[in-house]
Amino acid sequence: MIKSPLQIARESYAPKMPKALKGSVKIVEGKETESVADQADIKKMFPNTYGMPLLTFEPGEAAPTAARNVGVILSGGQAPGGHNVISGIYDGLKKLNPENKLYGFLGGPGGLVDNEYVELTADIVDHYRNTGGFDIIGSGRTKLEEEDQFEKALVNCKDLNITALVIIGGDDSNTNACVLAEYYKAKGAGVQVIGCPKTIDGDLKNEMVETSFGFDTACKVYSELIGNIQRDANSAKKYWHFIKLMGRSASHIGLECALQTQPNICIVSEEVEAKQMTLDDVVTYIAEIVAKRAEKGENFGTALIPEGLVEFIPAMKKLIAELNDLLAHNEDKVNALEGNKEKREFVADLLSADSKEVFVSLPNSIANQLMADRDPHGNVQVSLIETEKMLIDMVKAKLKVWKKEGKFKGKFKGQPHFFGYEGRCAAPSNFDADYCYALGNTASVLIADGKTGYMASVRNLTASSDEWIAGGVPVTMMMNMEKRHGEMKPVIQKALVRLDGAPFKKFVEKRDDWAENTKYVYPGPIQYFGPSEVCDITTKTLQYEQK
Structure with a gap:
């Protein structure tokens, strides 16, 4: 070597x-x-x-x-x-x-x-x-x-x-x-x-x-990258960056990176589930922040998205469960159809009314992934769903409607990112x-x-x-x-983000300010040599939990 x-x-x-x-x-x-x-x-x-x-x-x-x-x-x-x-x-x-x-x-x-x-x-x-x-x-x-x-x-x-x-x-x-x-x-x-x-x-x-x-190293690596992107966003002032982060079952990485970098938006899956939010609720929340920043002439920002978000949205969770069962029993019929449009229509007609409504509301690319990407057990591989791209498309569509209604006068251009492998083998x-x-x-x-x-x-x-x-x-x-x-x-027992925990409470205390105002932090690369307060610091999560 x-x-x-x-x-x-x-x-x-x-x-x-x-x-x-x-x-x-x-x-x-x-x-x-x-x-x-x-x-x-x-x-x-x-x-x-x-x-x-x-x-x-x-x-x-x-x-x-x-x-x-x-x-x-x-x-x-x-x-x-x-x-x-x-x-x-x-x-x-x-x-x-x-x-x-x-x-x-x-x-x-x-x-x-x-x-x-x-x-x-x-x-x-x-x-x-x-x-x-x-x-x-x-x-x-x-x-x-x-x-x-x-x-x-x-x-x-x-x-x-x-x-x-x-x-x-x-x-x-x-x-x-x-x-x-x-x-x-x-x-x-x-x-x-x-x-x-x-x-x-x-x-x-x-x-x-x-x-x-x-966890400490990976979050510092991701936070460096997020900080770099935020500095670019604040320089160019024309893109919204949607950044999907590792964490299928829990949003600890997203929360820690938010505490380190102060983005405009960070979605926490556990909160979405606790509040029984729909996919449209999540999209509306993001679009409202985009619109508020546009009113101030700031047509840019960053949004952190947990990898497993869709599994925490109750309606999506129900849809995925139905799809797992439906595809397992109709695999040959679905595969026999030639185009994705025909497959989507076939699958939609077999879903319950509520799940069909959610399914047809999704961008075609996401609906196709839900149908095609299955693991050896026949389950949809939600980790492969390009959630960040789905949210960009859905926010864009909502803002287009608001523009026609006179509720949005800014510009929106989304840039998707997924940070996963970048942090797994860092020094x-x-x-x-x-x-x-x-x-x-x-x-x-x-x-x-x-x-x-x-x-x-x-x-x-x-x-x-x-x-x-x-x-x-x-x-x-x-x-x-x-x-x-x-x-x-x-x-x-998996440890999910505790909504009554100190790290999440600190985030809630600050997020409205971060949403409207550009208060980015640029952590920079991991430091190995120098003063202890720079080189040996622990995560924000640990610091708040141990206070």
């Missing part, structure tokens, strides 16, 4: 660590835990890993540990900082016993099942410190759900003399990690399973996991580099103490890194029962 000057400089960066992880560690057990909901069901399904205590680390004397082999897996989409989690695990294991070995399973959980691996040695790990991406071992989306997979993985672990696994992933991956931990503990397999919280969407968090890694911010390294070291301590079914936890993140609190939280504590593919299953 050819290294850039920045990468060469970053390799020498020594991540900051909580005081408790700098030397020998003593584990302090707290109170026993219970799941966030459905306690009886979760306890019944996880009899061996339910109710375990919270763990906190303190400086102390550690007993010598025998040499052991550990496996690590990167699961799901990339998030900045994954390489530092692995380097933290590696350094933590070597500190405990220089004879410890770390094996990386290639391509995600599938590598564990298929026995594809590499031993991670110093020359490999050192090459990836403080870098973005998951390319050290690759990632994948194979779900560890079947007993046959568990048994194949166990055979592979035994062949390599692996006695512990660390699964680095999001809510689904850590749910599967807990299922695996329960299975191995129930049969006395001698393999521990520890999780680490990863997702740039920010929806894996609770009182013990204040943020998932990668981690100092915060994510430090946080991830601490998570990896925490995982190594949990392994050394024989724990299983725990997730590494590092808290008190708005304080200096010295004061961060490291420990472990039982994964069952985060679980509830939800319907997945028609069946009730135990899953880690």
Whole structure:
């Protein structure tokens, strides 16, 4: 790999660590835990890993540990900082016993099942410190759900003399990690399973996991891009930029980027659902702000749109559910029709009256995507819907009507953007580099103490890194029962934007001012070197939540 000057400089960066992880560690057990909901069901399904205590680390004397082999897996989409989690695990294991070995399973959980691996040695790990991406071992989306997979993985672990696994992933991956931990503990397999919280969407968090890694870096990357676009908008003064941002299930990224850049509009999906807003309500809200700014001669602006917006609009959610069922039962008939117009008309006639009204109101391009883009389960892939383009077209149409009625006298030109992949593999911010390294070291301590079914936890993140609190939280504590593919299953509860939370309240306090007045903030690129108040700052979300 050819290294850039920045990468060469970053390799020498020594991540900051909580005081408790700098030397020998003593584990302090707290109170026993219970799941966030459905306690009886979760306890019944996880009899061996339910109710375990919270763990906190303190400086102390550690007993010598025998040499052991550990496996690590990167699961799901990339998030900045994954390489530092692995380097933290590696350094933590070597500190405990220089004879410890770390094996990386290639391509995600599938590598564990298929026995594809590499031993991670110093020359490999050192090459990836403080870098973005998951390319050290690759990632994948194979779900560890079947007993046959568990048994194949166990055979592979035994062949390599692996006695512990660390699964680095999001809510689904850590749910599967807990299922695996329960299975191995129930049969006395001698393999521990520890999780680490990863997702740039920010929806894996609770009182013990204040943020998932990668969220800080991704939001800073997107905010830099948004700031650049806003400066261009304020310079050219002729375009409205509609920017779709990652976050299918939650609007944390959109909200954080709004707090960092102060755009004219930011739609929060959770608010749309809570207020039972229609698609026309959303379009009208945007058009009214465009019109107000036009009255002041400002025919430009920025609007942040969450990726999963359409799933939170009740009427659209109903339409999508009907389409999933309709297309599954009429696939051959729809495919037999030649043109998209004929397909739209055929589908529209089979929908309920309410859903038909919504469907025919959509731009043809969006209606076509709703019909054609389906996943292997037959569901419409809403993440592929070009929501930003749909809203531009619908706002433009509404403003055209208002112009005829004399309600709008300005100009409107929309420019669509989608920021997703741009942030997933960015070089981690100092915060994510430090946080991830601490998570990896925490995982190594949990392994050394024989724990299983725990997730590494590092808290008190708005304080200096010295004061961060490291420990472990039982994964069952985060679980509830939800319907997945028609069946009730135990899953880690997703953390959506709380409308009564401090970050959203701060946004609501400011958004009307930002809507009418141009008060853009241009955050600029991530800073790695310089004063701590510039380089080590956390997200606005964390700052407001921890006040």
